[in-house]
Amino acid sequence: MGRAPCCDKASVKRGPWSPEEDEQLRSYVQRNGIGGNWIALPQKAGLNRCGKSCRLRWLNYLRPDIKHGGYTEEEDRIIWSLYSSIGSRWSIIASKLPGRTDNDVKNYWNTKLKKKAMAMAAAAVAGRASSSGGAFAAPATPTPPALSPASSSVTSSSGDVRFGAAYTEPQHPGGLIRFHAPRTELAPVPPVVAAQLDGAWSTPAAAALDGGDMFLPLPELGGGGEQLFPYGDFFSGLQDRALEQLSACYFPNMAEIWGATAAVAPDGNCKPPGLCNTLT
DNA sequence: AACTGGCCCAACCGCAAGCTC
DNA sequence: GGAGCTTGCGGTTGGGCCAGT
Incomplete structure (x- = not known):
């Protein structure tokens, strides 16, 4: 038996995130937290994205303490x-x-x-x-x-x-x-x-x-x-x-x-x- | 100005571990 | 104990950007 996909890839948006999507995810997480379930989060936040994609976007880009570039010696x-x-x-x-x-x-x-x-x-x-x-x-x-x-x-x-x-x-x-x-x-x-x-x-x-x-x-x-x-x-x-x-x-x-x-x-x-x- | 090739990085993919029932 | 689901991880890819021609 194959592994169940984490989401229906045909029906969710993929590729680069728009500023609107970023804001939607950011404000949802800031208001409600992650809630311990990334899979259910996109639906609750009104995002047409895979939960995995939301998690990645938050962890790698939207988290408030993230630094980009400018690596020190x-x-x-x-x-x-x-x-x-x-x-x-x-x-x-x-x-x-x-x-x-x-x-x-x-x-x-x-x-x-x-x-x-x-x-x-x-x-x-x-x-x-x-x-x-x-x-x-x-x-x-x-x-x-x-x-x-x-x-x-x-x-x-x-x-x-x-x-x-x-x-x-x-x-x-x-x-x-x-x-x-x-x-x-x-x-x-x-x-x-x-x-x-x-x-x-x-x-x-x-x-x-x-x-x-x-x-x-x-x-x-x-x-x-x-x-x-x-x-x-x-x-x-x-x-x-x-x-x-x-x-x-x-x-x-x-x-x-x-x-x-x-x-x-x-x-x-x-x-x-x-x-x-x-x-x- | 148009083209090309390399670089960079955000995002995706698949797998494994952890968790819950 | 094990099946199913979620999370975390590392590898890979695709497309935008930019310098060189």
Whole structure:
């Protein structure tokens, strides 16, 4: 048996909303609230629209606290960090940006930030190709992470409260790395990195996270220094090949960016082996 | 001035989860 | 427990706008 449609598409108006419709919806919601039922709302409000369409219009455009455009550098950094660690979970990302909607953030990423990131990643790899000579220094010993389990109230529909517990506000503009204990079913962690992680893993903060997922800001994994991506050279902040591999594995949504950089990598192997394309 | 191609964003679509009975 | 309905989410599309030719 097929799923019942949410409304009769043939009889309801579709496409762009007129100012009159906007006013009708706005005044109805302001007078009566949503009433817990979007499906019934259009009829009550006298709108010839699908309830789903009304909900979208209200949430993405008519709500009084909505901001449009004019993203700040701070917002860029938050979007970048969260996308790097949790991927395209736009509702969670938007929840960290007051006045922004998931649709707005998604559009902003797809039309602007993503291109910016790919361009900078390619430029960074090209720059390093001309200076590194392909040698990789031993990694620095990482500082154990200082995580604040109560630092965020982020929740998601999938109940990903671990993320909420581990995420720290953007005191770490370089981004966050998500990793599991070495038992992970994702791509194998390079041995030299696994050795580093063992130290970090034994911290009380990590234990408080049930021995499961956690996020580390890149500088604390040995990147060091200022990492102001997308305003600085994010990729050159990574100290060695092993760390680069780790970050690629646990930046699952950066696959396309690594893919783009492969074209300019000296050995054509910029995208590390075992690159994970999905998270858990 | 007319055309074209790229960009941007509002809106739609389908799926999955949550809720109610 | 499960069927049906609603809500929330992320991916995709379509059309308006604008710069370049």
